[in-house]
Amino acid sequence: MLFLCIILCAQFSFAQSDGNSTSDVKAILDTFMQYRHENNMDKAMETLDKVANIAENNEDTKLLLDTYHQYVRLFLEEGDRDTAEDYWNIASILLKDTSYSFGQAFNLYLDAALRYDEGNNFQALKQLEESRKLSNNRNLTNNILLLEAYIFTNIEKYDDAVKNLHALIVNSDDKERAFLATKANLQLANISITLNDLEEGIIHSKAALELAEKHGFSKEIKKSYEQLSTIYQAKGDYEQSLTYQKDLAQIKDSIFNVEKTKLEADTAEKIRYDHLMNEMNKLQAKNEELSESKNRSEITAILTSAFLTIISLLAVSLFRNNQIKLKTNDLLYTKNKELELARDAAVSAMEAKTNFLSTVTHELRTPLYAVTGLTHLLLEENPSENQKEHLKSLKFSGEYLLNFINDILQINKIDAEKLEPLSIEFKLNKVLKDVVESLQQNANENKTKLILDYDSSIPKKLLGDPIKLSQIFMNLVGNALKFTKNGKVEVIAKMLKKDEDQVKLYFEVRDNGIGISEDQQKNIFESFEQGSIQINREYGGTGLGLTIVKSLLGLFGSTINLESELGHGSSFYFEMDLDYENKEGEEISFELNPEEFQFKGLHVLVVEDNKINQVITKKMLNKKEITCDIANNGNEAIDLAKNNTYDAILMDIHMPGISGEEATRQIRKFNQTIPIIALTAISLDDSLDSFYEAGCNDVVTKPFKPEVFYRKIGENIFRSKMEGSV
Template structure:
């Protein structure tokens, strides 16, 4: 008996080896005949495991040939057998086949999940390699090309004892397809030729055709038309010989006969069972009717559940694909935004250096009593430089807001002084337009507040500057009122209103968008960048506040908002102490100028000499440290962006041996710069290049003389 079992097992193994060879060579008729022989042995020996294996292979080969209905028929038969079997490999292969069916439906996501389940049920090497191949196809479908290539490259060097060359051939073909998609045509040709060599050696007819098709397409894409034509002719010969009509008819006839025989066998079994039940006297006719009705209902429910499950699986795959597309679109948009932000930051920063030379030299020439005809040209040049500087500053500001580089400060400041400074600085603009500029400040507003005076100043500079631009011979009012006062904060109302040209309702809808000024005519007549109100809106957003607008054409406009500010209850009332620029006695001061740009060195030195200030020049941070150690200076003017060590690092090093000397940062602030970082490094103040001469002198005077008078105040 044992001898017969061994003989039977050996015979079955030989039959399955023949089946694999015929399947690989696309000889479907012979492959099916081999399976039919194995299934007869299984039925005769009542070997359920062997019968399950044959059903699985039937299902697989019909699925590969596109006969989905028959494939499902055999898969269902296998499902029934599995219920009464303890067969880990059979369960694993069943899951793998189900993954193949889901993949054929287009349900990539569900197929991957089933393959993972299959892998955990059996460590069979051949099954594991087939799982790798199917995963490679699925990853290709969902555009995870790197994961696909990892699987496929592993199969090229596989050591499978049953399908080594076949798996390597299939892997090379899929890698060639991926290379063609990624425009790596050299790699595509290499993998296609490797596949062609293997498929010709082992007579894999389908793969011979696929490899020739790939080579023809890729060579055509590289404009190698002779090579493309060669493989195109190979394809025609294949169609005339290996894939002829007679062969297809024979295979179809064999497949139909085997399928018919199996299905008739199932019908005969069911008929016999039905007759057996009919002869039973222990079942009443009513029971049979109820059973039939129950089975019908269950069948309908099963069909409904199956369809719903199919819809769910397809929806999951569709959502997965769409989510990936959205992720790719999002990443592309983020990359584009980052590229735009970095580009604008670089451009605005680089423009500041030559602009410093333009504005600085213009100022110096105007100071040297030019002829009247020269003075007119120099004033025009100065106006153009100032306009360009404002434009660059606006773009940098918007860029910082877009890149989330701005955060509001929370420091002590005097609100009335901030607003008064804005009004004073724009008073000249108002006088040129014969416009009254008035500050209406509520005296009930607490003196000491916590907030960000710089950003508040920017908000009002833009709002007031905008109002003055569009108001001729009229009035502009800046209003600050106390609405509510609580224990630790106040709510303030701010308004900037004018009686200028006004804004139409249609224009009000877009007035806060970037580069919008209402109309082309307004832009031509009044000039400007159209960024001011966009900056205001964005800066107020940092304070959780919102700008509002009321306007009527010909009757002016009103911009208003509310803002919550913290009270500074810990600050003692300070003695009023202001330094007047006219009172600064610069004569005899000696400072260190740290600047790597030669033109900037000349301009800064010239501007200092105008006030009888002498200076030494350091070309970089290291020179600055050495000079600061060896000499005594009244102040250091420190450029931040320099080759070698930066101005920030040089400031840190100087602070290690001199904590008293005033250090003023002179810098063309870029996107990544932070005023906080300058102060943290040890700078006393910051002047942004290109700077206005009056601001330059004011900062030098304030820092040097505040230090000298600090003990008195």
């Protein structure tokens, strides 16, 4: 109240200056309006202060009223309700002694805005109706329409709100046409989101964003990004949502925004301080005039008043400085919260994208199993040479697609941090030999020598993750063979250091193929990178292999290195620490030669809910003279296993009702010895450990290669019989 009294006590004692023309004032006000729309509040307040000085110097009460009204709107838009109310009270007092219908109408509009801000919607509507009666100013009428639309939305009168907002989109306002249309589109998008009309929401949000970016309305740009991110997430388009969320996070993370807000607070405080200093200087001037008077009592009263004014000014200044500190702290806290929310939203969108890709790759495996299985069966039925050529092409395409799906699933697991290295006993020499043997056919097709150079001093039994090591070498060797024709690919394993229970090993895959240029080497380990479009077209592939290698090695704390020269081959190498068992005990080997498997006469149980897969699996078994029973679900499998004798069970994992894991647990309660092989189109959430813990002896992922399928059946059935004999 002291602030109000000081300003008002001398409003009508301003000295007359040379004045400013109406056109000058209009130009300054237009500049102020532009700064306000751009959310450049410090410049807006400084510009408005110039208008206030002109009004004071010219003793123009109406212009001063308009200035104070703009201060009210400015501070209310910035969330400083207390300061907005201070200026609104000043304007209300000045209006009592001034006949100014537009000023009264605008004062009622601002009163409605203050009431809306505190949640009194119906009182606000009443004030807007009174304001409309006092003035037909086009700009004021449009602002009344906008505020009414906000209120109608609050009280769920959406039809009335939409009617007002559509009128504003096509408004012909000479001051705020684009700004009002932007605000209207944003509010229409909000209503569309509330009513779950997402397509309409996208239209209005994009219209708002286009206008805001064209005219530099920074606050509205941020609001548009928020709306579009929310809408696309609700539609399930997580990639688009994440794009807008990243743009929003970039804006919110800007140090400029924090500094800008602090500067605006300082500017606002300076303007209020200048208003107080202005009044104090006038009181001091009066003091000097009266000091020459002989009226001691009057001088004493004036000096006392001046002293109290100075004390009050200092108190207000201290109070305001404390408020600025509190608001700055609140701002920093709010910004941190916004950044946390943006981060969480980005993580959620990434998780949703990962789960979606995992589901897609998992679902693709079922029809792909039919493609690869039927192709194999047709090739086994002595097709004509012409048909054989087509079938081989189909088989190649199916295997290519399967590798691509496997790569995507692997990348998803890595991104979702669902991969952990195992620590089990294995033979490194066997792992590398298996890789070389499985890729020997590829080497023969390219007329390339594939050589394994293995250090015999490496301990026979190591502790680690043989599956992931196999994946690493399959990708590196497969990559080397793809780019090497009529050449040589070497797989090298050397021991660098041996401690009591740990060895440091050196691995290298070296080729003399086409090589990689220095520029291409920078991005070669990124997803979907293959050096160039020409390489992709000539050699094919997904560009995910080296990304997977890099990520898998990261699980072991190792790093992949590359040396290459264009036209002279490449060398990929890395080091790895592995534990080993230094006590070499007696070992009984149950390794079997696939050629020795006698499949004829075996009888197995196939647990599979998909009818096509049942037919294909049964035919593949019959090719080896293996008979089988079919269980359509887990419950049937348990009943058949109880009442019949089988050499093995082929268990699908993902089935309606009880899963294959649960069915395996139930079977293990009454039969501990029968080999159970899990057949599964493995997904992101599947873990091989959980299959083994449930009681499975082995796992074959669908769609599988026939030779792998037969080898797994033979190994598990005949190993079980041999172990039983021992």
